[in-house]
Amino acid sequence: MDVTMIPEAIDADAPAPTPRKLVATDGRSDRIFHKGASFSGVLVMAIMVAVGMFLAIEAAQALRVTGLSFLTTSEWQPDRNKFGIAAVLLGTVLIALVAGVIALPIAIATALFITEVAPVWLKASLVALVDLMAAVPSVVYGLWGLFLLQGNIVGLSRWINGWFGWIPFFHVARADPNSPLSSASVYTASTFIAGVVVAMMVMPIQCVVMREVFSQVPGGEREGAFALGSTRWGMIRVVALPFGRGGIIGGTMLGLGRALGETIAVLLIISPRFDINFHILEAGSNSVSSLIALRYSESSGFGLSALMAAGLALFALTLVVNFTASWFVARSRSGASSEA
Amino acid sequence: MTDTIITPAVDIDDVGSHLSASLTARRIEVDGPSSTSRDDSATTVIPKRSGAPATNYQTRRALGRASRQDLMLMAGAGVSALCTTMLLFGRLTPMQGTLGFMVVGFGIFVATYAVLVSLTEDRQAVIDRVMAVMLTSAAVLAGGALFSVVVFTLWRGRQALLKSNFYLEDMSRTGPLDPLSQGGIAHAIVGTLIMITLALIITVPLALACAVFLNETGGRTAGLVRTVVTAMTALPSILAGLFIFATWILILGFERSGLAAAIAISIMMxxxxxxxxxxxxxxxxxxxxxxxxxxxxxxWRTVWHIVLPTGRSGLTTAVILGVARGIGETAPVLLTAGFTSTMNVDPVKGPMVSLPLAAFEFVRSPQPALVARGFATAAVLMILVLILFTIARIIGGRPAGRLSKRQARAALVHSAHDRERIDARNQAKRQPAARQPENRHPDGPFPDGPFNEVLV
Known part of the structure; x- marks a missing residue:
C-alpha cells in the first residue's frame, strides 16, 4: 500500500520560511499597454458617470422648485411650476405590468417548449427565431400595433369590459358594452394596447434568458425524475422550474426594464393624458419616455430640466429592476453564466 | 495479491430483434501490483450462444414520435372543437369575432382532448398531455406573432418595396400626395449607414479596450467599472438622446446632425x-x-495574439448584436438628428435621418402613400437587421477557441510558418559565423518580453 509521507520539519530552530517576494517588472510596452487599458476603462466609466451626474444635476434644478410634490403632482406644466410624475410614472409602470403579465406565461412556456418538448431537429431554428424576434426594431412592433393590432383588439377590450368591468382596473368610462354600435374609440390608444405591443417586444428578451437557464438543467436530475416514473410535465415541475427559478425571475425583470424604457412603440400607440388613470382599457395613457419624446423640443431650459427629472426617476426605476434581475440570476443555482 | 471479481454479465444475442438475456457468471482476474505468482490463465471467457434464438419477439417502441393513438386523439379533439365552436358562434349564442372564435375553440379543444386522454390514461398522464399542448400552443402563438409582424410589414409596404426609385431617390421633390413611383428613402439608408459607421468607430475600440481592461488588467478598479457599465445597460435609450440634446446641442451649441445622433447611439450601444x-x-x-x-x-502580446483572437467570433457577435440594437433605435435619433427629406452625406452639418426615424415620421401622416412608404422603410430596416443577425449567427455561436475549418487551416499554415522560422533560427545558431553581432537577442520570440535574459 502506498503511504503518503508527510515531511517533518527538517530543522525546528530555523526561522519560519517567509514567502519570497515576487516582483514582476513590466517592460515598457507592457507599461504602455496597462496604462492604455486602464485609461479606456476609466474613460468609459467617466462617460457613464458623466451621463448620470449630468442628468442628476440638471434634474436637481427642477426638483428644487417642486420638492416632494414632484412625486405627487400629475400635471405637466413646467412653465407654471406645476409638474410632477405621478401620472406619467404610473402610466409607465402600468404599461410595463400589462406587458409583463401577458409576456411572462408565453415566455416561460416558449422557453420550456424549446428545451423540453420540441423535437431535436426543430430546436436550433426555434432558438434562432426567438433571438431574431428579440432583435426586431421596436418601431416595427409599433407599426404592427398601431395598424393591425389596434383595430382587432377592440373586440377583446369590449369583451373584458363587458364581463369584468366591475373590477376597477377594467372599468371604462363612457362605454356601453351591451351596445355593439358604441364607438370603438373609447377603447383605442389605451394602456392595454400599448402593453400588448410592449409585451411582443419583451417576450423574446425574457424567453432568451429563460431558455438559457432551462438548457442548463443537469441531465442527471432530469433523468432521475424520469427514472422514478415522472411524466414530462412532472419532471418540468419538480426539476426544471425549481432549477430555473433564478433565471425566470431575472429574465422577467430584465424584460420589465426594457418595457419601462420603451419609447417609440408606446409613443405611436397612446394618446397622452395627464391624470392618474388606473383604467387600463380606457383611451389615453402616458409614459415617461414618450413624454420626453413629445415635449423635448418645445421646452425651455427649465422645462428641459423638468424632463430630465422625469427621466432620472425612470432611470432609477430601471436601475433597481435591472440590478434586482442580475442579483437573482447570479444567486440562482444556474449561476452567473446565464446572464445575457 | 489477486482479486477475483464475479460479475453477472448480460449476454445480448441480437440487439433490436429480440432479447434473450442469459445471466452468466464471468470470471475476471485482476492482478494487483504486488502479485508474485502471475496467473497466466486470467482470461475473459465469452460465453457460447445459448441454443436457438428466443421467439418472444417484441416490437420496438418509437420513443421520439407521437404514437398513432395520440395523433388520432389530437385530430378528433380538433374536429370536435371546430364543430362545437362553429355551432356556438353561428347558431346557439350571439358570440362573434375572429379572436373570440379562436379563444373559445382552443378552450373546447383542450377540454375535449383532456377527456379523450382520460379514457385510457391516469391523471398524471392527462396533466402531462394537456401541459404539452399548452406549451406547444404558447410557442405557436409566439411564432405566429413574429410571423404576423414580419408578413404584415412586408405586405403593407409591398407596393413601395417593389419600386426601384424607392431605394434610389430621396423625398426632397416628393409631396405627400405624390404616388409611390416618386421619391424614396435613399437619404435614410445613407443616413443610417453613416450614423452606424460613426458609432462603430467610436464604440468598437473603446468597448474592446474596456472589456480587456475588465478581464485582463483591471484589478480592483475593474469591479467598479463593471458595476457602472452594468448600471448603464439599464439607461433608457431616450435618456441617451436627451443627454446629447442637452449637452452637445443646447450647451455646446452644435447643430442637430448625424454626428450628434451617432454619439447618442454610441452612449446607448x-x-x-x-x-x-x-x-x-x-x-x-x-x-x-x-x-x-x-x-x-x-x-500585451498575450492579449493581442492569444486572448483577442480566441474570442474573435464571440466579440464579432457582440459587436454585430450591438449594431442591430443601435440601428433599430429611434428615440435617441429623434432627439438629436433632426429630420430632413433631402440627401445629406455630411455628418457634421445639417440634419440627417435614419431608417427607423423615417418610418416613424412617415406613418404619422394620414396620407396612404406616406404610410405605405413608412411600412416599406420599416421592412427595409427589418431586412437589414435580419442580414446583420444572420452574419452574427454564422460568425458566432461557436465557443471561444473552437475554430471553423477555414480558421483551423489558417492556424495550421501559421504554425508551419513558425516552425520554419524556428528551424532556420536554430540552423543559424549552429553556425556562429552567420550570426549578426548587433543582435543581442535575435531569437527571442518576444523581443520585448520580460524573460529575454533567460531565453538567450
Missing part, C-alpha cells in the same frame, strides 16, 4: 457591447493565457 464582450473574454480558457505567459510573452 457602449455598455451593451462591453457587457457581452466582457462575457466572451471571461470564457477564454485561462490556461491559454498562462501558456503564453510561461513562454515569456509580455502581457
Amino acid at each position: 457602449l455598455p451593451i457591447i462591453i457587457r457581452s464582450a466582457d462575457l466572451v473574454l471571461r470564457l477564454v480558457p485561462g490556461n491559454l493565457r498562462e501558456a503564453s505567459s510561461a513562454l515569456g510573452a509580455p502581457h
